[in-house]
Amino acid sequence: MNTLQISLISLLVVAFVIYRQLRTRPAAGAATLYVAGAMVLVGLVTGGLFDTAHLALSLALFLVEAGAAVALGVWRARTVRVWLDSSGVAWSKATGWTILAWLASAATRAGLYFAGTAVGLTASTSSVLLFLGLTVGIQAYLVARRGRALSSTGARPDTFVG
Template structure:
């Protein structure tokens, strides 16, 4: 059962990341409510999934320090990838004055590496629990953190572009 949940979570993660990458490669305004709604949804799903993941694990044994540390490290890594990707996004002002952004090939590569690293962290987290139910549950929270950091830094860069 845990394997099917892992595979389903990975497929959902791949679909979400593919949609995010596709969206980021398009020229679009820096400011808007769309990213905020997506971040809110991913954050909410992430918190709910982690709570259920933790509840599933503690049925079998208490969470260990390694599991907690790896989960926290995963979110720090998410922030780091968000910061790295933000530097690869082109930001400029249109003649009308609107701030625009567009991801690059490097942005895409960093997304793919980020997803691979997260999948590896999921496996490691699950190895520490001995149950295999927690790692995949961190996916939405990971995506919320990485997108939030990237969005915040791109918005800062846009504010500095004259």
């Protein structure tokens, strides 16, 4: 895949994920995890994750990007509202804070991209897919886990979990 194709796919996937998060939906859904897994897999197999001319620096930036992806996914997951309905089904919906966290995620990813190019690393679009897959996957996993935990505790219906 070329840079334009990967960029467009990434933007479409993020727009779709955010759109779905803004809708009320069951918290235990696994579809987003499959999409995130596919993004990570494509990011890994397309290659170019590391600049072989600056391997140590490239590896360090990769580790920072992976850590940021995980941390931002955790943060966004905490901003999603999770509750039980009257029948005991866990539901989730993004909040305004989730949108703000998405904007911070985009700014962080852009900042890391520009930091890498500023120090002379060759940019890779596969790292964008890997970053998005990790951050979306972590968020989806944690929201689903909160939904399962709420369902299994026998909490009274319409209970809200931050």
